[in-house]
Amino acid sequence: MKFVYANSDLKGAEFVLIGVPDESGSHSSRKGAKKGPDAIRKVATERCVFKRNGKISLAQVSSGKIQKKIYDYGNIPKKKISQIIRTNQGRIPIIIGGDHSITTEVLSCFPHAAVIYFDAHPDIISSEKRYYGSVLHDAPVDLKKSILVGMREPETEELATLKKVGLQVISPQDFYEHGLPWVWKQIAQKTKGKKVYISLDLDVFDPSIAPGVSTPVPGGLDFNQVLFLMKRIMKQRQVIGFDIMELNPSYDQDQRTAHLAVKLLLEMIANST
Ligand SMILES: [Mn+2]
Numbered sequence: 547m548k549f550v551y552a553n554s555d556l557k558g559a560e561f562v563l564i565g566v567p568d569e570s571g572s573h574s575s576r577k578g579a580k581k582g583p584d585a586i587r588k589v590a591t592e593r594c595v596f597k598r599n600g601k602i603s604l605a606q607v608s609s610g611k612i613q614k615k616i617y618d619y620g621n622i623p624k625k626k627i628s629q630i631i632r633t634n635q636g637r638i639p640i641i642i643g644g645d646h647s648i649t650t651e652v653l654s655c656f657p658h659a660a661v662i663y664f665d666a667h668p669d670i671i672s673s674e675k676r677y678y679g680s681v682l683h684d685a686p687v688d689l690k691k692s693i694l695v696g697m698r699e700p701e702t703e704e705l706a707t708l709k710k711v712g713l714q715v716i717s718p719q720d721f722y723e724h725g726l727p728w729v730w731k732q733i734a735q736k737t738k739g740k741k742v743y744i745s746l747d748l749d750v751f752d753p754s755i756a757p758g759v760s761t762p763v764p765g766g767l768d769f770n771q772v773l774f775l776m777k778r779i780m781k782q783r784q785v786i787g788f789d790i791m792e793l794n795p796s797y798d799q800d801q802r803t804a805h806l807a808v809k810l811l812l813e814m815i816a817n818s819t
Pocket of ligand 1: 646665667669678747
């Protein structure tokens with residue numbers, strides 16, 4: 547099944563949607579993240595397609611119509627990611643996972659990118675490599691120009707590394723303490739003048755609205771907080787690619803997390819400039 551909004555051939559595409567049904571880099575006892583990409587496509591088809599007078603009508607977003615040219619690559623093996631991204635320069639890749647270590651492969655194509663990393667965890671473990679807990683340590687990222695949003699459950703060694711490398715962290719409590727406009731200001735200042743890659747682990751959301759993840763942590767962000775930020779990022783920064791990772795349909799409830807992922811994906815596409 548292809549993504550129902552895929553409306554372009556590869557040649558004319560502005561965005562290429564790439565599914566990576568792989569969880570080999572996950573250490574979670576909750577298996578199922580490899581089923582994430584297809585769950586996203588399925589929910590989009592179930593929810594967003596209407597038939598009007600024999601014609602297909604697609605749901606749009608609050609901010610308008612999705613007018614971008616999108617090509618769905620289908621699902622690819624993890625080891626093919628960099629090759630496919632490199633042969634599609636000029637098109638913005640959207641990666642849907644799969645476990646978060648897939649992002650390391652993606653970022654290998656964008657050295658020195660500023661990364662806006664939405665995650666409950668810092669994923670900056672240095673004592674182990676190439677798994678979902680070491681993405682920001684393994685990837686060739688400009689950490690001084692990157693920012694971690696929604697973090698609330700680091701390991702002890704990660705706290706030391708965060709301090710050492712100077713990666714700015716915004717916790718969910720900071721949203722309450724300083725407010726959303728302040729959070730946006732931090733992101734905007736940090737990434738000023740940089741090309742930006744956005745990586746989102748669905749565990750950044752509160753598990754009450756996104757239970758279908760491999761490592762849920764209470765006290766997460768709500769949807770509209772993240773959407774507020776994404777709209778600004780997509781409009782005001784040059785976004786070179788983004789991903790939505792760690793959907794785990796085996797632990798989802800009423801497809802809640804898959805629905806949320808689809809909504810976010812559509813809003814991000816619609817708001818990109
Ligand atoms: Mn993660």
